[in-house]
Amino acid sequence: MEYEAVIGLETHVQLKTLSKMWCGCANEFGAEPNTNVCPICLGMPGVLPVANEEALRLTALTGLLLNGRITPFAKFDRKNYFYPDASKNYQVTQYDQPSTLGGFVEFELNGGMGRVEITRAHLEEDVGKSTHFDRFSGVDFNRAGVPLLEIVSEPVITSPDMAYEYLNALKEILVYGGISDCDMEKGMVRCDVNISVRPVGQKELGAKIEIKNMNSFSGVRHALEYEIPRQIGVVSKGGKLSQETRRWDDVTGMTETMRSKEQAHDYRYFPEPDLMPFVPDEPYIASIKACVVELPLARKQRFMRDYQLPASDAQTFVWDVPLGGYFESAAKASKSPKAVANWVINNLRARLTETKTTLAEIKFPPAALAELIDLVDSGKISSRIAQDVFAEMFNTGEAPAVIVQKKGLLQVSDTGAIEKFCDEAIAANPKSAEDFRAGKVAALNFLKGQVMKLSKGKANTNLIGEILEKKLKA
Amino acid sequence: MSTLNQLTAGELARAIRRKEASARQATEACLNRIRQIDGQVKAFLSYDEADALAQADAADRAVAAGEAAHRPLLGVPIAIKDVLAVRNQPLGCASKILEGYISPFDATVITRLREAGAIVFGRLNMDEFAMGSSTENSAYFTTRNPWDLERIPGGSSGGSAAAVAADECSASIGSDTGGSIRQPAALCGCVGLKPTYGRVSRYGLVAFASSLDQIGSFTKDVSDSALLLKAISGVDPKDSTSVPESVPDYAKALEGSIKGMRIGLPKEYMIDGMHPEVSAAVKAAVDQLQKLGADIVEISLPHTDYAAACYYIIAPAEASANLARFDGVRYGKRVDGADPIEMYSRTRGAGFGPEVKRRIILGTYVLSSGYYDAFYLRAQKVRTLIRQDFLNAFEKVDAIVTPTTPTAAFKAGEKSNDPLQMYLSDIFTISCNLAGICGISVPCGFLKEPKLPLGLQILGKPFGEAALLKLAHAYEQSSPWRGQKPPL
Numbered sequence: 001m002e003y004e005a006v007i008g009l010e011t012h013v014q015l016k017t018l019s020k021m022w023c024g025c026a027n028e029f030g031a032e033p034n035t036n037v038c039p040i041c042l043g044m045p046g047v048l049p050v051a052n053e054e055a056l057r058l059t060a061l062t063g064l065l066l067n068g069r070i071t072p073f074a075k076f077d078r079k080n081y082f083y084p085d086a087s088k089n090y091q092v093t094q095y096d097q098p099s100t101l102g103g104f105v106e107f108e109l110n111g112g113m114g115r116v117e118i119t120r121a122h123l124e125e126d127v128g129k130s131t132h133f134d135r136f137s138g139v140d141f142n143r144a145g146v147p148l149l150e151i152v153s154e155p156v157i158t159s160p161d162m163a164y165e166y167l168n169a170l171k172e173i174l175v176y177g178g179i180s181d182c183d184m185e186k187g188m189v190r191c192d193v194n195i196s197v198r199p200v201g202q203k204e205l206g207a208k209i210e211i212k213n214m215n216s217f218s219g220v221r222h223a224l225e226y227e228i229p230r231q232i233g234v235v236s237k238g239g240k241l242s243q244e245t246r247r248w249d250d251v252t253g254m255t256e257t258m259r260s261k262e263q264a265h266d267y268r269y270f271p272e273p274d275l276m277p278f279v280p281d282e283p284y285i286a287s288i289k290a291c292v293v294e295l296p297l298a299r300k301q302r303f304m305r306d307y308q309l310p311a312s313d314a315q316t317f318v319w320d321v322p323l324g325g326y327f328e329s330a331a332k333a334s335k336s337p338k339a340v341a342n343w344v345i346n347n348l349r350a351r352l353t354e355t356k357t358t359l360a361e362i363k364f365p366p367a368a369l370a371e372l373i374d375l376v377d378s379g380k381i382s383s384r385i386a387q388d389v390f391a392e393m394f395n396t397g398e399a400p401a402v403i404v405q406k407k408g409l410l411q412v413s414d415t416g417a418i419e420k421f422c423d424e425a426i427a428a429n430p431k432s433a434e435d436f437r438a439g440k441v442a443a444l445n446f447l448k449g450q451v452m453k454l455s456k457g458k459a460n461t462n463l464i465g466e467i468l469e470k471k472l473k474a
Numbered sequence: 475m476s477t478l479n480q481l482t483a484g485e486l487a488r489a490i491r492r493k494e495a496s497a498r499q500a501t502e503a504c505l506n507r508i509r510q511i512d513g514q515v516k517a518f519l520s521y522d523e524a525d526a527l528a529q530a531d532a533a534d535r536a537v538a539a540g541e542a543a544h545r546p547l548l549g550v551p552i553a554i555k556d557v558l559a560v561r562n563q564p565l566g567c568a569s570k571i572l573e574g575y576i577s578p579f580d581a582t583v584i585t586r587l588r589e590a591g592a593i594v595f596g597r598l599n600m601d602e603f604a605m606g607s608s609t610e611n612s613a614y615f616t617t618r619n620p621w622d623l624e625r626i627p628g629g630s631s632g633g634s635a636a637a638v639a640a641d642e643c644s645a646s647i648g649s650d651t652g653g654s655i656r657q658p659a660a661l662c663g664c665v666g667l668k669p670t671y672g673r674v675s676r677y678g679l680v681a682f683a684s685s686l687d688q689i690g691s692f693t694k695d696v697s698d699s700a701l702l703l704k705a706i707s708g709v710d711p712k713d714s715t716s717v718p719e720s721v722p723d724y725a726k727a728l729e730g731s732i733k734g735m736r737i738g739l740p741k742e743y744m745i746d747g748m749h750p751e752v753s754a755a756v757k758a759a760v761d762q763l764q765k766l767g768a769d770i771v772e773i774s775l776p777h778t779d780y781a782a783a784c785y786y787i788i789a790p791a792e793a794s795a796n797l798a799r800f801d802g803v804r805y806g807k808r809v810d811g812a813d814p815i816e817m818y819s820r821t822r823g824a825g826f827g828p829e830v831k832r833r834i835i836l837g838t839y840v841l842s843s844g845y846y847d848a849f850y851l852r853a854q855k856v857r858t859l860i861r862q863d864f865l866n867a868f869e870k871v872d873a874i875v876t877p878t879t880p881t882a883a884f885k886a887g888e889k890s891n892d893p894l895q896m897y898l899s900d901i902f903t904i905s906c907n908l909a910g911i912c913g914i915s916v917p918c919g920f921l922k923e924p925k926l927p928l929g930l931q932i933l934g935k936p937f938g939e940a941a942l943l944k945l946a947h948a949y950e951q952s953s954p955w956r957g958q959k960p961p962l
Contacts, residue, residue, distance in 0.1 A: 039578055039579055042804055043799045043804070044577075044578070044804075044805065045559065045565055045567070045572065045575070045577070045680040045799075045800075046558070046559040046565070046577065046579075046581060046677070046678040046679055046680045046681075047677070047678075048676060048677050048712060048713050048714065048715075049714070050711065050712060050713075050714050051714065078795050080794075080795055080798065080841070082798065082801065082814070082815070082818055083814070084801075084803050084814050087799065087804065088795075088798065088799045089795075089798035089799055089801055090795050090798055139803070266842055266843045268794075268795075268838065268841035268842055268843070268846075269841075269846075270791060270792075270795070270841055270846070270850060273683075273684035273685035273715075273792055274681075274684050274714065274715065275714050275715075276714050276715065
């Protein structure tokens with residue numbers, strides 16, 4: 001019998017806010033233990049939470065970025081459990097009425113497309129961090145109360161690769177939308193994996209096994225690569241799996257039982273009485289909608305389609321959004337978007353880096369770049385001269401046509417003039433002429449260069465070749 | 475001539491403003507009174523004499539600087555229930571689990587009292603974590619009723635009530651989750667006000683049941699209630715459940731006649747087990763209100779019978795989560811164990827008293843998987859019905875009048891082994907918290923033998939404190955009970 005895996009992911013992401021979820025403490029990684037704390041995030045007697053509006057906004061925005069919807073009524077609940085890193089011994093989260101519902105993430109997978117439906121994205125608080133020493137343990141509460149977004153996928157993932165690509169696509173979207181920095185090294189993204197196996201064709205799901213607290217995407221992939229065959233191995237030998245929570249051990253590359261269903265927590269959720277429900281109005285939702293950016297994959301596909309760019313160029317403009325924006329302004333004014341992309345990626349970007357200039361500080365308008373390319377395409381200047389004109393544009397901001405005019409850089413396509421330069425070059429380099437005639441094609445290039453030099457770079461390259469060959473073969 | 479500690483907060487503030495008395499004299503008068511009688515009354519768990527006097531001296535300097543005109547409580551000593559956070563003072567909730575804990579911050583109410591010029595002092599005894607009706611659940615000692623030292627002062631804010639009744643302070647602050655201000659105020663013969671939920675910030679109040687808790691005052695008369703309410707009310711950015719409703723001039727609202735105001739008498743509150751003299755006192759008070767021009771209407775609050783059951787599900791459920799933070803990890807008592815679970819068990823086992831444990835267990839149970847719908851969810855629905863009962867009634871009437879308690883103060887030990895009997899002493903006060911409305915208890919006479927105070931409860935619309943205070947004030951001014959002092 002053949003078996004298939006059914007995988008769902010719960011991805012926890014720290015939101016990019018200045019302050020924590022319920023208090024004014026800094027949301028900052030790497031500070032000395034217990035320095036970004038106050039009575040509120042330490043759960044001292046008498047304190048109350050006040051919801052961070054930016055965290056609520058980022059949550060709603062995430063819903064839209066993941067193609068989901070903002071719910072008309074969201075509330076917070078208390079999830080009760082005792083653990084030393086939980087300062088109140090309950091976690092405030094959104095249980096049955098989260099801020100967002102639904103959606104999907106699309107991504108490239110094995111040369112085709114993959115898609116994972118999203119159940120919900122809800123807001124909660126992070127907990128502190130325990131450290132265990134020889135004879136005691138310590139808790140750092142700097143992380144306690146950091147806003148944490150939990151993105152729950154539908155159980156539609158079927159392979160370790162699919163899980164991996166989904167997670168990368170999700171991360172890309174969240175970084176893109178300014179939701180989270182998703183810095184894995186700083187623990188900003190953590191995953192719980194739900195996995196079961198069943199015979200292909202069977203409708204109902206097998207026993208759900210959860211692997212908790214994975215902190216890298218490759219870890220998720222490795223754990224699945226181990227866990228799926230393990231589960232199939234058990235059931236295909238007639239064994240029975242039961243619901244449990246397992247732990248992934250990065251060192252041994254194996255999962256092991258953490259707790260069985262019987263030991264599962266009863267979290268005793270109930271509505272958080274210290275916070276009011278969140279009921280977004282139309283202007284609020286409109287303001288969130290205004291912040292929805294184009295998703296990375298859609299942007300890549302659009303750049304490839306609308307500007308006929310190769311995937312690598314399109315990807316460059318996905319990662320560098322302002323540069324992509326600049327490219328679009330120039331490309332819209334040009335007949336050769338690919339040439340524009342080359343100029344932007346190869347010349348402009350390099351120049352900006354060299355001179356430590358920002359896009360906003362560029363002295364010429366994007367349309368001037370299109371104009372420059374036009375001068376080359378129409379044969380008015382050579383590509384060699386175009387480099388000089390570009391450098392001048394960059395320094396002074398003058399229009400390319402003006403620079404060409406002022407410096408007399410128009411390409412020479414006057415056959416008579418070029419013939420004269422060719423004669424001079426052949427006369428001055430008899431050895432090269434001889435070599436060419438003897439069959440050394442490379443010698444022609446040397447002569448072409450000499451002609452170009454004589455013309456001060458202005459001679460039309462194509463004409464030089466034609467005339468030289470004609471003269472040498474005569 | 476009354477001594478300074480006997481004056482109402484308003485009278486004392488006026489005397490200080492006119493420089494007829496100093497804040498230092500007033501504070502010393504209170505401290506002397508405490509030294510003299512608190513050995514018997516036992517209202518205070520502790521008090522910081524040096525800090526109180528330092529505040530008094532600062533107040534006197536403020537008076538000299540002309541600040542009295544805009545600081546209505548300048549120099550007035552106000553004592554605080556041990557459930558409110560006061561910076562650099564102990565915060566213990568009369569529990570062993572918080573023994574030695576010092577609060578690093580001021581509750582918003584404390585900040586506001588300080589801004590109004592009050593001298594904030596003392597830690598008043600209470601039932602542990604505000605769970606109880608007699609102060610017998612204090613982990614330290616039982617406060618005594620100043621009218622009869624063998625009797626309890628009520629609870630949970632028993633220390634706050636007794637301290638005001640015994641003139642150990644000008645006024646005090648308490649908290650009311652199911653009657654914890656109104657019931658002890660009635661039993662000690664002072665005025666106790668529970669404002670509308672959301673009227674006063676809860677920031678700095680150690681939570682018992684967050685959706686029911688509200689901070690309020692104990693005062694020697696109704697005009698002081700108006701004075702204190704004005705000082706402590708208003709929206710607070712630190713409390714998301716505080717309501718951005720404007721704060722009227724409550725003192726001004728006391729003036730004028732109550733003619734034509736409609737008062738509802740709920741027929742469901744005429745229960746068996748009510749002391750006949752309590753019924754008689756309330757009836758006399760109602761007659762008095764009628765004489766003053768109020769119209770009396772019989773009304774119905776049909777879900778009254780379910781209030782106690784509803785309360786004893788919701789309040790413990792919230793408490794079970796609110797009290798989870800007392801675990802020995804970060805502050806307070808810790809009894810070590812081999813692992814965190816053992817440390818929790820030992821710490822909480824040793825730190826909490828029996829009533830607190832009872833309610834945590836009850837609350838944990840009603841929230842458990844499989845029981846939630848039958849208990850917690852259903853109780854929330856009943857709560858909505860109870861609130862609706864009141865809102866319907868307030869379409870017809872301006873206020874509702876009931877006894878505050880079914881009986882006068884009982885003897886210490888009389889009900890302490892019978893939690894259900896104890897719970898019944900809050901039977902008239904619980905609905906007000908479930909409905910989130912405001913309520914006040916004003917003295918309405920005495921039991922004849924022994925002479926024990928009785929209280930009249932007036933309930934008002936959400937944010938209708940002005941009307942409530944006006945009625946209470948009119949009644950108080952026309953009744954002979956004001957200014958009677960216990961025979962200490």
